[in-house]
Amino acid sequence: MPEILEHARAQVLERGVGLDEAGVLAVLRLPDEHLPAALQLAHEVRMRWCGPEVEVEGIVSLKTGGCPEDCHFCSQSGLFTSPVRAVWLDIPALVEAARQTAATGATEFCVVAAVRGPDPRLMTQLREGVRAIRAEVDIQIAASLGMLTREQVDELVEIGVHRYNHNLETARSHFPKVVTTHSWEERWETLRMVRDSGMEVCCGGILGLGETIEQRAEFAAQLGELAPHEVPLNFLNPRPGTPLGDQPVVDAKDALRAIAAFRLALPRTILRYAGGREITLGDLGTRDGLLGGVNAVIVGNYLTTLGRPAGTDLALLSELSMPVKALSTAL
């Protein structure tokens, strides 16, 4: 077994201490013949420090498109020639989406808006939407609304949002090549306020944004420093009309190496399969990831693209004897 995996077994599996940047880089550089061993170790770490349960989540876009920011991967930026048009979801449709998500057994429902940060109209829509969902659907509500003020953080806590998603997206050193309309540090500041508020922090990113392997390791280490409750791991699905529209999809083995490496950096976090897994890894990749450190999935569709039917993922979890995390244990 490679030295880095021996080291990870002693440090991460036995003591629950995540790998540092150099350790993550060593895992990302493992040759293909050692990938199964890395995934097996990552799976053991997940089972030891998180358990067999899988957290299931649905996501929905409350406000789609027309975003003033220039995140180069995103089809919802109003600055690119993307075909995605601006549209708002009304409250009855939001509640119905939450109801359908809960019917899959999911415990999490994340309400997302394509904005720099919420304006009063969006906060009002969210407040009314959360109130309506809580009145009719038994599910925990998360939100992702961009950068927040202190007052907005406090309001989200008050209305019952239990987790806030705000992705750092990529390594600090690579961020300026992906986003120019705001900084990595501004995102970090929102995350700091969210953490201080007592809300759970959900922070991950996208692999395949043109970052180097070294920057991938840097990103994992920066997430380790933040220690978020959840890390959603996306793989770039190149979107027509965006600056990264012609970027190649991440190689499947590199994606699996990254899953193992991020689990070994973050032994206790909820590591969620998010967007792009279908085109990066295909159907078999979902199984490989769930047996390689992933312990959460987004089921159904994403914000602007489609995912696997929820039933397909749930059948796989059943086959793998991985119970869906119940709401009673989530609360």
Added chain:
Amino acid sequence: MTGTVTTAAYCDRCGGSLAEGDHGACAAARRLEPPRYCGACRRRMKVQVVPAGWTATCVEHGTLRS
């Protein structure tokens, strides 16, 4: 899929004419994407994706549903 668009002259992914070029890659991509352009008039549609489906509305030709 249900809706009112009955004739398609344009690719619903890229908006190009179906009579010109190869739209095989578009068709393959559409397995994991909702339509973005009206097949009848190539207008960009208002598309709403939710966990269990999608709707795509053309102001002239109506709404498609997954």
